[in-house]
Ligand code: HEC
């Protein structure tokens with residue numbers, strides 16, 4: 001009863017229409033939206049093709065920070081994402097005013113991470129948004145998953161110290177290779193697996209130095225040179241600790 005009341009009073013979920021989704025005049029279908037979330041690659045059929053689900057899960061556990069036995073991904077869960085302030089100028093909880101969420105985050109992500117401009121259609125946006133609405137608590141209360149996200153995750157405070165500590169070391173000199181493999185499965189597995197349930201694969205694995213790997217994973221400048229990979233999202237130190245990164249580097253450089 002409480003849940004129903006607070007749903008009625010605190011916000012209007014029907015107004016979550018993103019600008020793109022508004023252009024669709026049919027009936028938004030959450031099941032079609034889920035399929036888009038899990039499978040749609042737009043025009044990318046390369047081995048690096050991304051989907052929403054490679055970077056975000058949609059479950060109640062935010063596997064960005066918590067290990068629930070699932071993969072950790074570079075983005076937060078989209079569960080309750082529509083209720084977060086971060087994508088509507090940090091306006092909190094003003095759902096009646098919110099017309100920039102739902103699939104809008106998806107549109108931005110598609111622009112950033114998929115080749116070319118966003119090819120998301122109004123119909124896809126509407127289905128996706130209908131699906132995201134089903135991934136929402138009726139009463140989020142002070143649920144941390146529904147809070148605005150911090151934007152200070154782009155730094156790597158002790159970069160030079162860390163780089164000095166891995167310089168010239170390979171494999172077991174960096175730490176336990178088997179522990180590193182478990183972490184690599186968890187942090188890299190949503191993207192670096194060529195087939196469902198298959199082995200992890202990294203091109204260039206035999207030539208990259210630990211410093212170059214660290215640079216790609218943290219997406220930082222080293223000696224004035226920016227990490228070359230543009231589409232792999234950053235995994236910063238508040239999400240993957242330096243200690244765990246070191247173990248992953250042990251695994252990646254083992255057997256040289
Ligand atoms: C390559 C990784 C990547 C892909 C692919 C991706 N996203 Fe994102 N997305 C991010 C990151 C990183 C952020 C910013 C941090 C965060 O909110 O997790 C973000 C932010 C968001 C947000 C805002 C979350 C908030 O709390 O304010 C939404 C909603 C979202 N993405 C939905 C989608 C949808 C839907 C798709 C598929 C169409 C998608 N994303 C594809 C990485 C990705």
Ligand code: HEC
Pocket residue numbers: 048054055073074184187188189190191192201202203204205208213216217228229230231232233235248252
């Ligand atoms: C959300 C998807 C995603 C995750 C998670 C991810 N990567 Fe990547 N990775 C990519 C993409 C996409 C590329 C291709 C980059 C480009 O096109 O610029 C890439 C490229 C790389 C490369 C460059 C060599 C190559 O394979 O071409 C390395 C090394 C790498 N990733 C390592 C890692 C490691 C280690 C992890 C886990 C700590 C990780 N990645 C997690 C998507 C991901």
